[in-house]
Amino acid sequence: MQWRQRLIHLSRHRSLQPVWEFTHRSSLVSMNFWASLFxxxxxxxxxxxxxxxxxxxxPILFDVGANIGDYTAMLLDRFGSSAKIFAFEPSLGAFGALSEKFDAVPSVTLSRLALSxxxxxxxLHSDADGSTIASLENLESPIRPFDPDHFQTVACMRLDDYCAEHAIARIDFLKVDVEGHELSVLRGATRLLASRAIDVIQFEFGEPNIDSRTFMRDFVNLLQGYDFFRIVPGGPVPWTYAGGRSEIFATINYLAVRRDA
Structure with a gap:
């Protein structure tokens, strides 16, 4: 085994580090990290x-962090008008655009509300009116610098309380894209999770989670009873938590699918 240890030692040499850094970033891109077009x-x-x-x-579908409604439109296109879609967007500017698209669509319920x-x-911290990177987390390193002129005071609600208030007993699909605040949204759904009332969850994880101090381990611990997948073109890929190797703070979407009892 000495030759193996020697090979590993040589591969770690300073002169090869640019090669591994390039390979590392290329691998992440190929694994669908930083894919921004849903x-x-x-x-x-x-x-x-x-x-x-x-x-x-x-189905009953929740779009949390709907922005101007592009993802909501994809849900409507995929599942049809028989689906009940609940779209949440706290930003005044983004919600205005969302309303223009869906106010006349009976199957879509809009709420100018943040879930937490x-x-x-x-x-709500932001860099511009209707921004795609607005967050309840005051990110130290957002993609674009936040601008206090665009900060807004927004109403927040727990998902448990929203569903109780609107007599929603189950959610077939919950999509959460809220720039680092995803775990807080899910922590606001503990009753629904405990009663196995949420079937499939999609959530984003990446750079904003550094600022919110949340880890993939937190999602795994909270979503016990779910199988996890990385979302990639061609269909989700099974994913299992593996400690530090799984804590990759580069943006990607994960799918959590409730295991059958």
């Missing part, structure tokens, strides 16, 4: 998993 990132194929679990019933782990008013 129509080509594999997110549409991930919806096939949801569709396959419906057994013919009309507690009710009350909070600051």
């Amino acid at each position: 129509r080509t990132s594999g997110e549409r194929e991930a919806l096939d998993v949801v569709f396959g679990r419906l057994n013919g019933r009309a 782990d507690a009710s009350g008013d909070r600051t």
Whole structure:
């Protein structure tokens, strides 16, 4: 085994580090990290998993962090008008655009509301009106610098409380894209999770989670009873938590699918 140890030692040499750094970044890109266009990132194929679990019933779909409604439109296109879609967007500017698209669509319910782990008013940080990177987390390193002129006070609510108030007993699909605040959204759904009322969850994980101090381990611990997948083009890939190797703070979407009892 000495030759193996010698080879490993040589591969770690300073002169080879630029090669490994390039290989590392290339591997992450090929694994679908930093894929920003949801129509080509594999997110549409991930919806096939949801569709396959419906057994013919009309689904209840939640789009948390809907922005101007592009993802909501994809849900409507994929599942049709029989689906009940609940779209949440706290930003005043983004919600205005969302309303223009869906106010006249009976199957889509819009809420200018942020979901979190507690009710009350909070600051929505942003770089521009209607921004795609607005967050309840005051990110130290957002993609674009935040601008206090665009900060807003927004209402927050727990998902448990929203569903209780609107008599929603189950959620077939919960998509959460809220720039580092995803775990707080899920922590606001502990009753629903405990009663196995959420079937499939899609959540984003990446650079903003550094600022919110959340780890993939936190999601795995909270979502016990779910199988995890990385979302990639062609269909989700099974994923298992492996300690530090799984804590990759580069943006990607994961799918959590509830295991059958």
